[in-house]
Amino acid sequence: MDPRSEVVLRQQDYLNGHILLINAPNDQLAKELPSQTQASVWTWNFADHQGFLNAGISSHFSVEFPQTAFEQVIIFVPKSKELLNYILHVVVSHLQQGQHVFLVGEKKGGVERAAKQLQQYGQTQKLDSARHCQLWHMKIEKTEQLKPLDHWLKAYTVQVNQDRLEVCALPGVFSQDHLDIGTAVLVPYLDQVKSGKIADFGCGAGIISAYLAKLNPQHQIFALDIDAFALRSTEMTFQRNGLNLDQLHLQPVTGFGDAPKDLAAIVSNPPFHQGIHTDYDASETLCKLAKSHLKRSGELWIVANRFLNYQPLIEQSFGQCVIKTDQQGFKVLYANAKYKV
Incomplete structure (x- = not known):
């Protein structure tokens, strides 16, 4: 299993309800989450999308947020800072104040930089640091009106x-x-x-x-x-x-x-x-x-x-x-x- 997923599982007590895994690695995390959760994936990587479908995991291949209600999201940090800004915007445009956003990534992949991008929407807290990765948490304090794709x-x-x-x-x-x-x-x-x-x-x-x-x-x-x-x-x-x-x-x-x-x-x-x-x-x-x-x-x-x-x-x-x-x-x-x- 990907080390980022392992770090998420270390803190699984924070998780509940319908969870959206965003940009998740192609592994079994969605099936390993606790029984009180139901996980879906949003990915823009077609190979990963096919892998999830073949494993019986609900997967949404798109540039846009799935048209489904979620209680929590876990964002796996992408390489691009601009892409993370877009993802965070669409997340807080679809979720509500008080809902929970988790951010996980490799240290060498810029997870600490990414955690700073979270701060514009709520107070952040580092939950874990292991496997050369970090897991951050943010409770949404500020939502936004969804901007059209052309804006980005x-x-x-x-x-x-x-x-x-x-x-x-x-x-x-x-x-x-x-x-x-x-x-x-x-x-x-x-x-x-x-x-x-x-x-x-x-x-x-x-x-x-x-x-x-x-x-x-x-x-x-x-x-x-x-x-x-x-x-x-x-x-x-x-x-x-x-x-x-x-x-x-x-x-x-x-x-x-x-x-x-x-x-x-x-x-x-x-x-x-x-x-x-x-x-x-x-x-x-x-x-x-x-x-x-x-x-x-x-x-x-x-x-x-x-x-x-x-x-x-x-x-x-x-x-x-x-x-x-x-x-x-x-x-x-x-x-x-x-x-x-």
Whole structure:
């Protein structure tokens, strides 16, 4: 069991009624809580959501608070400070004064910083410190009126050649307030991408998806991400730029294996973080499986940090890998499934 969940169980006497576990790890905490409780999960991680459902745990995959009444909530601290601000706001918008909010997180994950964010809504108390984690409690003294999702959006403009794109990103989404270097290195090559059914794996705020749609109305874009906030951000980016939503197919995935088949191209700035931890599994799986998801002569375009050794993985699968550019610490890698059986 995750150490954060273990700390919650150490203080289970504080818990009762219908409890919402927010951003909880994919473990058995919901089933281990005392009999006087009934636990549900709100997560924006699709892999975790599937894990909860498979374990028979009630799970809500969304960017928005479940439409159910809860007596208590337990928030597992997310990586993003802005995302925690959003979560706290929606929690105190749905709960009432006198109800209880618990906050748990790893010390190295910023739980003490997060506990300070709690203070704007009530007096806080540290209940426990163990397993390199802390558990905090707050009794709600101040509620708020729910603000629309647009209030939490950050937008910025990207200029590529003669095209301008306004990017919309919700809290916690990669590169929320600026164009990241990797994507900036990749974007000038997008006009070379083969026309047709294209997957943008790890779509984030939708920069790649939206620019591909802007370049070619014949592109059918499958925006894939594990994160509900990323998928909603991509949709908002399309809407903000007046792009055709019929071109966009939003698809939550647990990993690249969930991607569609018979693709003309896969384009990606692949993720290599899971929460506060580095995790190369998703991007390495992409390199290994990409060819099996492409049509004959389908294309793989990815950008990656220079130090990430994806080229051999692509060569093992495709038989070749071309470095289109190597600049600012990033490589754009290209492969063609021309030898596909």
